Amino acid sequence: MEKDDFDDLKIILWLILFLVFGIVIITCKPDSREYVMTVNGPESPGKMGITLEHEHILVDFIGADSTGYFRWNRDSVVKKVLPVVLAAKEKGVKTIMECTPSYLGRDPLLLKTISLRSGVNFITNTGYYGAVNNKYIPKNFYSLNAEELAGIWIKEFEVGIEDTGIKPGFIKIAVNPDDTLSEEHRKIITAAGKAHLETGLIIASHTGPDKPAFEQIEILRKEGVDPSAFIWVHAQRGTLEGNIRSAKEGAWISLDNITERNNIDPGAPYSIGWYAERIAELKKSGLLARVLISHDSGWFDPAKPGGGTINGYTDIFNYLIPALKAKGFTEDEIDQILVKNPREAYKIKIRRL
Template structure:
């Protein structure tokens, strides 16, 4: 009998050890968590965005306590809707504030995820000066350093790479450099590449660069894909890329991002068995230090109050909803090096 118990205990330990080895993690502002703990996740939102430009922004531009006072009720409301993980997509030089996010995570109990990377849109206004003369390798070194040692001595680590490119089929040399830097960083860290992209052209241009660099499309999130085409989504998703429809807003009605548009598109994607590559979010928030009292702050509620009930009326199961809001974010953002096979 005792031999049998020892045998069973040994088997149990072997199984649990092998599961630990395989356990996939997400890096939040408070540290690593197993992806199974993510729960309902909003993958593209903002708490703070400062549009003044890389040459003038900095922590002097806002008072943390004021931003917290403004953002906290919106985050608590999201928590009451069931949100457990929140991806803050503001990159460095555009208002990223790791300690602010950590404090908000501690106050709300929500897992918040921040990022490393540079934002190239608007004529490189948000690219730091040093990056203009540097190579992709130099830029990647800065991002990998943040992954290894934390952001600016804050003890907060990035959980994904956030970049942005212009909506052009041919990318500028600066933007090619940024995409290559993201590829190098991904291969060194396993962080997912989230790229503000929009239309089909730059999405496929970036996927080609990543492939040349040996990075699988599985590591790429086509951000703001709502401005792309259905054919583009199917083609990119079949390659493995993630399609991020991240502008749900009840006030858009039948326009892209509105309820009719979303329901029609998601129904079409469900029919094509493609829901497993789709991510949804609001791209809402945020405190803007350039505006009085941070300006208009849009809530993170519309998906829960409008989209989900409507999808259910249109034949979506709880399993479909969980795929969009729980399972897909786990698979898209688990830290994992995804190389071309």
């Protein structure tokens, strides 16, 4: 082989190695594949399975100025709550969105322990809970602007919550159910929008009625965030017309206090029959692909002896699904609500206008 031919061959080999190395780097980038962020690290959305998108393991109502990990014993919480999680697992549940926010009892290490013990994925959150007149917001909140507030939540996503290394998989915020948002709550939703555009974390906002839901969606639009980045939490407190309108705009409708209530009439508001009818109406409007459901159940309460009573995560399977099937819902449609919709909602993806 001539020297020039050998040099040409070396150049070709180096080019091939460069291309292969470049492809490997690109495919290994965290944002090059779809994923959700569990307390055990990133996971494929396809492995989420049946998902309960709004539940609680522990909630501490004492207030932001008094709460802390010292208020509960993790081993005691695990002992009491683990059987409830395992009962949900027996119904097919593979993933639980744990919606307890910071300063209300969020405990990533507790969730990781329960996840490892149960085999159920848990996804925790970042964000601030402004409802109940800001009882669960730390004092430094008032001196921060929206950009600085968003920076706190972005940092938790980038490096983990405190020193745990556990990263949030969504943004959980809350506003008062008023006709007009307060200045503080406008700052919270603005910060959530800014954080979403940096992280791709979906925004789940404890909201309730129509007016605060639409005001939040409008604020997000002004930040350049598409409504598909917004979950209207407790949307059952809104009107059917409001649910339909927001879903048509792209928002997610979270019907999330689904429990069997033996003390009310079958068709009364928030009964199993009522939820089945609300879901059927959304289906009739062609919006089943925007519906999320859960129990908003649990939880260990440090203020109560032994943590109080833990309400389970199985009423959807025991009561709601039979009610939906009685209305003609197919297995594919139920799978749409419990598997496909949460998978699409919670995958980490920046949703710009």
